[in-house]
Amino acid sequence: MNAYRAVKTAMTSLRRNPMRAMLTTLGIIIGVGAVIAMMEIGTGSSSAIQKTIASMGANVLLVIPGTAASSGVTFGTGSRTTLTPEDCEAILRECPAVRNAAPVVWARTQVVYGNRNWVPPTMLGTTPAFLDIRDWANLAEGEPFTERDVLNVNKVCLLGQTLARELFQEESPIGKEIRIKNVLFRVVGVLSSKGANMMGSDQDDILLAPWTTIKYRVTGSTLTTANQSSSSGSSSSLNTLSNVYPGGQPELYPERSAVQAANNPMPVRFANINQILTAATSAEEIPSAIQQITEVLRERHRIRPGEPDDFTIRDMTEMTRTLTSTTNLMTNLLLCVAMISLVVGGVGIMNIMLVSVTERTREIGLRMAVGARGRDILRQFLIEAVALCLVGGGLGILLGHGGSYLVWVFLHWPVETSPLAIAAAVLVSAAVGIAFGFYPAWKASRLDPIEALRYE
Amino acid sequence: MQLIELRAIHKTYYLGEIAVPVLKGVSMSVAHGELLALMGVSGSGKSTLMNILGCLDRPTSGEYRLEGREVSHLSSDQRALLRNEKLGFVFQNFNLLPRTNALENVTMPLTYAADHLSEREARRRAAEMLTRVGLGDRLDHEPSQLSGGQQQRVAIARALINRPSLVFADEPTGNLDSRTSEDVLSMFQELNKEDGITIILVTHDANVARHARRIIQIHDGVIVDDVSPGTGAFAEARSEKAFSTSETGDSP
Numbered sequence: 001m002n003a004y005r006a007v008k009t010a011m012t013s014l015r016r017n018p019m020r021a022m023l024t025t026l027g028i029i030i031g032v033g034a035v036i037a038m039m040e041i042g043t044g045s046s047s048a049i050q051k052t053i054a055s056m057g058a059n060v061l062l063v064i065p066g067t068a069a070s071s072g073v074t075f076g077t078g079s080r081t082t083l084t085p086e087d088c089e090a091i092l093r094e095c096p097a098v099r100n101a102a103p104v105v106w107a108r109t110q111v112v113y114g115n116r117n118w119v120p121p122t123m124l125g126t127t128p129a130f131l132d133i134r135d136w137a138n139l140a141e142g143e144p145f146t147e148r149d150v151l152n153v154n155k156v157c158l159l160g161q162t163l164a165r166e167l168f169q170e171e172s173p174i175g176k177e178i179r180i181k182n183v184l185f186r187v188v189g190v191l192s193s194k195g196a197n198m199m200g201s202d203q204d205d206i207l208l209a210p211w212t213t214i215k216y217r218v219t220g221s222t223l224t225t226a227n228q229s230s231s232s233g234s235s236s237s238l239n240t241l242s243n244v245y246p247g248g249q250p251e252l253y254p255e256r257s258a259v260q261a262a263n264n265p266m267p268v269r270f271a272n273i274n275q276i277l278t279a280a281t282s283a284e285e286i287p288s289a290i291q292q293i294t295e296v297l298r299e300r301h302r303i304r305p306g307e308p309d310d311f312t313i314r315d316m317t318e319m320t321r322t323l324t325s326t327t328n329l330m331t332n333l334l335l336c337v338a339m340i341s342l343v344v345g346g347v348g349i350m351n352i353m354l355v356s357v358t359e360r361t362r363e364i365g366l367r368m369a370v371g372a373r374g375r376d377i378l379r380q381f382l383i384e385a386v387a388l389c390l391v392g393g394g395l396g397i398l399l400g401h402g403g404s405y406l407v408w409v410f411l412h413w414p415v416e417t418s419p420l421a422i423a424a425a426v427l428v429s430a431a432v433g434i435a436f437g438f439y440p441a442w443k444a445s446r447l448d449p450i451e452a453l454r455y456e
Numbered sequence: 457m458q459l460i461e462l463r464a465i466h467k468t469y470y471l472g473e474i475a476v477p478v479l480k481g482v483s484m485s486v487a488h489g490e491l492l493a494l495m496g497v498s499g500s501g502k503s504t505l506m507n508i509l510g511c512l513d514r515p516t517s518g519e520y521r522l523e524g525r526e527v528s529h530l531s532s533d534q535r536a537l538l539r540n541e542k543l544g545f546v547f548q549n550f551n552l553l554p555r556t557n558a559l560e561n562v563t564m565p566l567t568y569a570a571d572h573l574s575e576r577e578a579r580r581r582a583a584e585m586l587t588r589v590g591l592g593d594r595l596d597h598e599p600s601q602l603s604g605g606q607q608q609r610v611a612i613a614r615a616l617i618n619r620p621s622l623v624f625a626d627e628p629t630g631n632l633d634s635r636t637s638e639d640v641l642s643m644f645q646e647l648n649k650e651d652g653i654t655i656i657l658v659t660h661d662a663n664v665a666r667h668a669r670r671i672i673q674i675h676d677g678v679i680v681d682d683v684s685p686g687t688g689a690f691a692e693a694r695s696e697k698a699f700s701t702s703e704t705g706d707s708p
Contacts, residue, residue, distance in 0.1 A: 005567045016555040366551045369512065370565035370614070371540020373533045450512050453547065 006376070010383035021388060024352040028392025028432065029399055031345025032425045035338040036400025039421035041407055042337075044414035046330040050283070050323060058283055058319035059099070060133060063091070063276040063293060066310040081272035082301060082310045085211070088276045090300055092129075095292035097285040101278040102129035105211045107219045112179040113167040120163050122206040123180075125214025126277070133279040142174045142189030150210040155217065157185040160206035161193045183217045185209065198318075215271060283323050286315055338421075342428055345392070346436040353385055353440035364444050365452025378445035385437020386430055393429030397422055457524050459622060459654055460486040460509065465518035467504050467677075478504045479515070480677040486656070488621070491648040493657040493668035501677040503626070506658045510543055510624050511535040523621065540569040544615030548627035550607045552599040552614075558586060559595045562614045569618070585613040589643060605636030612643065616653070623647075626658045641667045 014021045068079040088103040105125040111118050124130070127150050131137045137144070145156045157178070164173050164187075173187040194203040209218075280289040290313050301310055357364070364377055401417070408415040467479040478501045486492060496502040507513040508520065511527060512535075520528040527538060539545075552561050562582040566573055573581070583595055589609040599607055608628060615623050625644065629637035645667055647653050657668055665671050673681035 002571055009567055012556065012560065016553070362551060363553060366547075366553075367564070367568070368536065369510075369539060369545050371536050371568045371618075373536040373568075375533075376568055450507050453551070 006379050007383055007387075010380050010387060013380065014384055014387065020352065020356060024349055024356075024388050025392035025395065027345040027348025027352075028389050028429055029345075029396045031341040031348075031432075032393045032396025032429050033399035033403060034341040034396075035425050035428075036397050036418075036421055037403040037407070038334055038337050038341070038400075039418045040400065040404035040415050041413060042330060042334040043416040043418050043421075044404075044408075046327060046334075047416060048414040049326055049330070053319060053323045053326065054135070054283065056319060057134065058316055058323045059280045059286065060316060061098075061278045061280060061286065061289055061293065062314040063087075063278065063297070064274075064312050064314065065272075066308075066312060077312050080310060083273050083276055085271055085273055087297060087300055088273070090296050091276065091278060091293055094296050095278075095289060097280055097289035097292055099279045099281045100129045100132050101276055102127045102133055103211050103273040104130070104275045104277050105215050105219065106274045107180075107214050109181050109218065111163065111167065111207060113173075113176065116167050118163060118166040120160070120205050120207050121201070122160075122203075123214070123218075124206065124208050125211030125218075126208060127211060130208065130277060133277050136191055136194065138192050139189045140192045141172065142187070144189055145208075145210055150212055153212040153216055154210060155183060155185045155213055156188045157207055157209040158189045158191055159187055160191050160208075161204040162202055163205055163207055164190050180207075180209075181218055185213075211273065215273075283320055286320060290315065342432055345429075346432040349385060349388065349433065350436040350440060353381065353437055354443070357381065357440045357444045360444075361447065361452045361455040364447050365449045365455065368447070368449035369453060374445035377447075378441045381441030381444050382434060382437050385441065386433035389429040389433030389437075390426070393426050396429070397425060400425075458485040458521075459488045459490075459523060460484070461519070461521040462509075463519040465505075465508060465515045465520060467501075467508060467513070468516045478677055479508070481518070482674075482677070482679055484672065484679060484682070486654065489648070489652045489654055491645065491655050491657075491667075491669045493659060493665035493671045494674060495659060495662070495665045495671055496674035497660055500674045502658055502660075502674045505674065506624055506626060506656070509656065510545065511538050537569065540565060540618060542621050544618065544620040544623040546608070546611050546615050546623065546625040546628045548630040550599070550604075550611045550631070552607055552610055554600070555598055557596045557598050558591060558602070558610045558613075559583060561599070561610055562586060562617055565614060565617055582613070582617060585616050586610070588616070589613045603636070604632050605639055608632060608636075608640050609643065612640070612647075616647070620653070622654045622656065624656050624658065627660075628657065629659075629661070629664055637664070 063083065064077055065080040065082045067077055068075045083103075085103045088101050091098055092101040103126060107123040107125065108119065108121070109123065111120060111123075128144050128146060131144055139158070140161065142158075144158060145154070148154075149156050157180075159167070159173055167173065167178065168176070173190060176187050177184045178187060179185070191204070191206065191208070197203050278289070278293065280286045293313055294309065297311055298309065303310060367377060367380075368374075404415045407413050462482055462484050465479055465482040466477070469476045469478060482501075482505060494502045494506060504513070508515050508528075511522070511530070514530075514535075515528050518528065519526060522538070522542065527535070530538065553564065556564075559579060559582050562585055563578050566578045566582075583592070586592055586595055589612050591606060591609055591613070594602065594606065597606075599610070602610065608631075612623075628644070629640055632640060641664060644655050644657065648655050657664060659665055670682070670684035672679055
C-alpha cells in the first residue's frame with residue numbers, strides 16, 4: 001500500500017463524516033488558536049514590559065573620561081577632559097549596536113524667574129538625542145529644542161516638573177524667560193514626570209539646554225561660579241560674549257586652509273564634554289556596543305595597543321539583569337499556557353478517535369477481511385489524526401491571529417506576530433496528532449477481523 | 457491439485473478454564489470450479505469452518521492446504537495478503553462503506569495490495585466488475601441509494617475485484633426478500649458456470665443450498681453429509697423435491 005493511496009484512503013474516510021471531523025478538529029483549533037493568541041498577546045506584552053524597563057535606562061551606556069593623575073595622585077573618574085562632541089558623532093556613525101548618542105555637559109547654578117529662584121541638582125547641556133535615549137520624548141508641554149538650537153547656541157531650555165513647579169507654580173512656563181547666571185533662556189517645553197530614580201533622587205528636578213549654550217554661555221563665560229550674585233558685576237562681559245556669538249556657529253579659531261588641513265590632520269579640539277550618553281539597540285547588544293565604542297574611542301584618542309583606555313564605559317547591570325529575568329519569566333509562562341491548551345486539544349482528538357474506532361469497527365473488520373494488515377489500519381487512523389491536527393492547526397493559527405488582532409483593535413493591547421509560535425504550533429499539532437492518535441489507531445489495528453465483522 | 461484440502465481440522469475455543477470444542481476433526485477437499493454449500497444449523501460450527509477456510513482464523517490443529525500451500529500456520533499479516541490475493545468475501549449485511557459510491561466501494565480492496573495498478577486501471581476494472589453484476593449504470597450511487605439486492609451485487613463486485621480463486625458467501629441472502637435472493641443466487645451460479653470461479657455458500661437455509669452443486673452438512677463440528685449430485689440441473693430438481701417433502705433439505 002503506497003503512501004499516496006494511504007493518504008487518499010484516510011481523506012476519503014474523513015470526508016465521509018464531515019461533522020465528526022469538524023468536531024474533532026475543534027479541540028485542536030481552539031488549542032492552537034489559544035496558543036497563537038497567547039503567544040502574540042504575550043510577546044506583545046513582554047516586549048512592552050521590556051520597553052518600559054529599557055526606558056528606565058537598561059540599554060543606556062555611559063562613556064565618561066578616565067582619571068587624571070599627577071605624580072601618583074589620581075583625581076577619580078571624569079577628571080580628565082578627553083571626550084569631545086566629535087567622539088559622540090563618531091560613536092553614532094561607526095557603532096551599529098548603538099541606537100543613539102548624546103554629549104552631556106554639566107552645570108550647577110541658580111535659576112531665576114521673577115522673584116523666585118532655585119538650584120536644580122541636574123542642569124545638563126545636551127542634544128535632542130538625550131530625550132530619545134532617556135525615553136523622555138513625550139513632553140508634558142511645549143516642544144523640545146532642536147539640533148538647530150544646538151548649532152546656533154540658542155538660549156532655549158526644557159524644565160523638569162519639579163523645577164517648573166518651583167519657579168512658575170501654577171503658571172505655564174512656555175515662552176517665559178528665565179535667567180541662568182544672568183543669561184536669559186526662553187522655556188520651550190516642560191518634561192513629563194519621571195519621579196525618583198532607584199537611588200531616590202528626584203529626576204524631575206532638572207534643566208536641559210543645548211550643550212553649546214551651557215558650555216559657552218553658562219559655564220564657559222566665567223569659571224565655576226555657582227553663585228549668581230557674585231558674578232552679577234560681570235554683566236558687561238556677558239554682553240561681549242553675546243556679541244561674539246550673535247546666534248551663529250561658534251568659530252573659536254580661524255578657518256584652516258587646505259594646506260594646513262593636509263599638513264596637520266589632527267582635528268582642532270575646541271570643546272570638551274563631561275560624558276557621552278549612548279543607548280544600545282537592545283539589551284542583548286550591550287556587550288557588542290561596549291566593544292564597538294571602545295574600538296572607536298581608542299582609535300580616535302590614538303591609544304596604542306596595551307595602553308589603558310582614557311575613558312570608562314558604564315552599563316546598568318542591575319537593570320539588565322531584571323530585564324533578562326523578566327523576559328525569561330514571560331517566555332516560560334507563555335510556554336506553560338501553550339502546553340496546557342495543546343494537551344487539552346490532544347485529549348479531545350484522542351476521545352473522538354476512540355469513539356470513531358468503535359463506531360467503525362465493522363469497517364475495520366471489512367478492510368481486514370479484504371486484505372488490510374494491522375499496520376495498514378494503524379497508518380490510516382494515524383494519517384486521519386495527523387490530517388485533522390494539521391487542518392486544525394492551520395485554522396487555529398487563523399483564529400488565534402484574528403483573536404489577537406481583535407484584541408489589538410478593541411483593547412489596544414500591544415500585539416506582536418510571532419513566526420516562531422506559528423511554526424511551533426504547526427509542528428506541535430502534528431506531534432499531538434501522532435501522540436494522541438496513536439492509541440486509538442493501535443487499538444483499531446489490533447482488532448480481530450472476525451469479531452469486528454460481527455460487531456453490531 | 458485440489459483447491460482446498462482439509463485434514464483433521466480441530467478448533468477449540470477457551471472460555472476461561474472451559475474448553476469448548478467447535479470443530480472436531482473436519483476433513484474435506486474442494487476442487488477448482490466447484491459451487492459448494494456449507495450447511496448447518498446455528499452453532500453447528502459452519503461459521504468457524506468458514507473463518508478457517510477464509511484464512512480469517514487459524515485451526516487449533518490439523519492441516520489446511522490452499523492451492524497446495526499449507527496455510528494453517530501463517531502469521532496474520534501473511535494471511536491478510538493471502539485473503540487479498542486469493543479470496544473474496546460476501547457478507548449477510550453487505551458491509552459496504554457508507555457515504556461512499558459503488559465504484560469506490562469496489563476499488564477499496566485494491567488499495568491494500570495492487571500497487572502495480574494505476575488509479576485509472578483500478579477504476580476501469582471496478583467499472584467492469586460492476587457492469588458484470590448488472591450495475592453498470594449505478595457507479596456513482598451510494599449504498600443508501602441502492603436496494604438490498606443492488607447493495608449485495610456491489611459487494612459481489614468487490615469480492616471479485618482481485619480476481620480471487622475462491623469466493624465465500626456468508627448467508628448472502630439473509631437480508632434479502634425471496635425474489636432478490638433468487639437473483640443474487642443465480643448470479644453466483646452464473647459466475648461459477650461462466651467464469652469458473654469457485655464459490656462456497658455458507659447457509660442454514662435449504663432453499664439457498666439447493667442452488668449449489670455440492671452440499672456439505674455440518675452438525676456438532678463434524679461433517680455428517682456430503683452429496684454432490686453430478687449436474688446443477690439434477691441438484692436443482694432433487695433439492696426442490698427434497699424441499700417439498702422435508703424442511704431440512706436432507707437427501708432422502
